[in-house]
Structure formats: structure tokens, C-alpha cells
Amino acid sequence: MAATFDLTLDCADAKLLAEFWKTALGYVDEPPPAPFTTREEWLAQFDLPDDDSADDGVWICDPDGVGPRLSILKVPEPKTAKNRLHMDVRVPGGGGPGERWGRIRAESERLVKAGGSVLEEFGEHHIVMADPEGNEFCVAAFSG
Known part of the structure; x- marks a missing residue:
């Protein structure tokens, strides 16, 4: 059986990038994992630094479940070179x-x-x- 995979994009503004990629790919916001009802609730289980926010990450997915999930995560450093994967x-x-x-x-x-x-x-x-x-x-x- 082949492995499944997700793609992760580092960014400065997760919400902005998520809106673009939802438009580009026809993706939707991925629901939080069960039994959680919100991403904030899910994130609260982790020992995140005080300056991390629920807005620092967005997870989107193919509504038909065919394409890979896309995680869009805020990072402190800017993009500095050409992507190695696109x-x-x-x-x-x-x-x-x-x-x-x-x-x-x-x-x-x-x-x-x-x-x-x-x-x-x-x-x-x-x-x-x-x-x-x-x-x-x-x-x-x-x-x-």
C-alpha cells in the first residue's frame, strides 16, 4: 500500500495564503480532528508557546478526499529562495x-x-x- 502525504506551506499570513489556495484548488477548510469541534479546542491540547495563535495555522483539504491535505503554517523567517518543491x-x-x-x-x-x-x-x-x-x-x- 502506498503512503499518503500532506503538503505544508510555510508563510507569514496563514489566512491569506489559505484563501488563495482554497480558490486555486477548490479546497475547503478541514474540520478539526474528532472529538474536537474547533481548531482552537484541538490546539489547546498542545503545549504551544504563548505567542502562538490559532490564526498561525490553517488546514485545507479536497472536499472529495482525493488530493493531499494542505497545512499552511506561519513561520518567523521570510521566504528567501526558490521552492525546491512546487x-x-x-x-x-x-x-x-x-x-x-x-x-x-x-x-x-x-x-x-x-x-x-x-x-x-x-x-x-x-x-x-x-x-x-x-x-x-x-x-x-x-x-x-
């Missing part, structure tokens, strides 16, 4: 190269409106973007 946001649908490129462009425009920025376009293959805190990701079409 996400690819894949737009669905078939068609010829022109149709796929149109969907890729439309998705990148939607994500710019949500707070992302375009870094570079690679032909009619994919677009490299950054989320509101500069984390790189690509927008491309499904391969198949």
Missing part, C-alpha cells in the same frame, strides 16, 4: 493545443485576480506563477 495546478479538458492554452491562460488570469502573479510563460505549455507570498507553482493542462 505544485502544478492542472486545468481539465481535452482539445487541441490552442484550446488547452486558452484554458491555461484563463486559469492563470483567475488566479491573478485571487492574488497570484505570473512569473513566466513557457510557450503554449505552462505558466509559472507565484501565490501571494511568492511560492512558485505552475498552471498547465492535464497530460492525458
Whole structure:
């Protein structure tokens, strides 16, 4: 059996980044683990430093349970270099190269409106973007 995995993004503003990635991926806030009814209640069980807040982390998930959970956690240090791992946001649908490129462009425009920025376009293959805190990701079409 294959292992499951979550992805974690370090950030300065967890709520801001969570809103962007919920928009980008169609994710929703993940409910707290049972038997807790709120994240604050869940976090209270840990011996967290006094300056930690429930707003320092946001957990989002695929509502269909297919994609990995995304943990977005506030850290004190800023982003200083290119990501060693990045996400690819894949737009669905078939068609010829022109149709796929149109969907890729439309998705990148939607994500710019949500707070992302375009870094570079690679032909009619994919677009490299950054989320509101500069984390790189690509927008491309499904391969198949």
C-alpha cells in the first residue's frame, strides 16, 4: 500500500495564503480532528508557546478526499529562495493545443485576480506563477 502525504506551506499570513489556495484548488477548510469541534479546542491540547495563535495555522483539504491535505503554517523567517518543491495546478479538458492554452491562460488570469502573479510563460505549455507570498507553482493542462 502506498503512503499518503500532506503538503505544508510555510508563510507569514496563514489566512491569506489559505484563501488563495482554497480558490486555486477548490479546497475547503478541514474540520478539526474528532472529538474536537474547533481548531482552537484541538490546539489547546498542545503545549504551544504563548505567542502562538490559532490564526498561525490553517488546514485545507479536497472536499472529495482525493488530493493531499494542505497545512499552511506561519513561520518567523521570510521566504528567501526558490521552492525546491512546487505544485502544478492542472486545468481539465481535452482539445487541441490552442484550446488547452486558452484554458491555461484563463486559469492563470483567475488566479491573478485571487492574488497570484505570473512569473513566466513557457510557450503554449505552462505558466509559472507565484501565490501571494511568492511560492512558485505552475498552471498547465492535464497530460492525458
